[in-house]
Amino acid sequence: MKTKHLLEALALVALGQGAVHAAPLMLQDASITATYNGAADGMLGLDHDFAAGPGTNTTKLDPTDTGVEFLTSDFLFGIDFSADGLLTVIANYAVAPGAYSMRFDLGGALPISPITAFTLTGMEGLTGIPGLSIIDSHTIALDLSGVDWSEFSSLSARLETGPAVAVPEPGAPAILMGGLAALALVQNGRRGRKPRA
Incomplete structure (x- = not known):
């Protein structure tokens, strides 16, 4: 019985170690400027009908949410942003x-x-694994060099805002509770065994 209470306490401590997520970043009415491999002309925006030209790397969010906002100039990737902050690369x-x-x-x-x-x-x-990073309060970057893509494969990432709460490292109490739980399980297992004759 003590083991059960100890395990419940350990579970509560583990739950307390979880992250608190920020709110999704709402992107309706956003205007996005993009680069591909460091070049502005590497991105073709929806507002420019995906045609090359000056400023084609800037576009607004698709109001119909039916297509992508950008194509790379080599047409390898399509990039879609949703109004609720989801970025998808296809x-x-x-x-x-x-x-x-x-x-x-x-x-x-x-x-x-x-x-x-x-x-x-x-x-x-x-x-x-792609590299995801926040450059500043309004700029993000993707490094896709560590990713192998098949046709129509995709990755998605969420942009969030609000107070960022980091996941804390497991503290001494959690480690102590884990050790006590393991010890209790071992002790409980020994009590249940019958002595050999």
């Missing part, structure tokens, strides 16, 4: 391994709601 083809990077600046569209978290939320049909 491979149009099986993409050969290489150095692929993207940067998105939401600029003056977010004077009140800075980006405080940028979290990977899903990977479909790809392997490897």
Whole structure:
């Protein structure tokens, strides 16, 4: 019985160690400027019908939410932003391994709601780990060089705002509770054994 209470206490301590997530960053009416592999002309925006030209790397959010906001100029990737802060990168083809990077600046569209978290939320049909980073309060970056893509594979990441609360390292109380729980389980197991004859 003591073991059960000890395990319940340990579970409560573990739950207390979880992160508190910030709120999704609302992007309706956002204007986004993007670069691909460091070049402005590497991104083709929806507002410019995905055609090359000056300023084509800036676009507003698709009001119908039916398509992508950007295509890379090599047409390898489509990039979609949703109004609730979800970024999705879709491979149009099986993409050969290489150095692929993207940067998105939401600029003056977010004077009140800075980006405080940028979290990977899903990977479909790809392997490897992308690099996600916050450059400043309105700019994010993706490093996709460590990712192997199959055709129509995708990754998604959520932009969040609000007070960022880091996941704390397990403290001494949690480690102590874990040790006590393990000790209690071992002791309980010994009591239940029958002595050998």
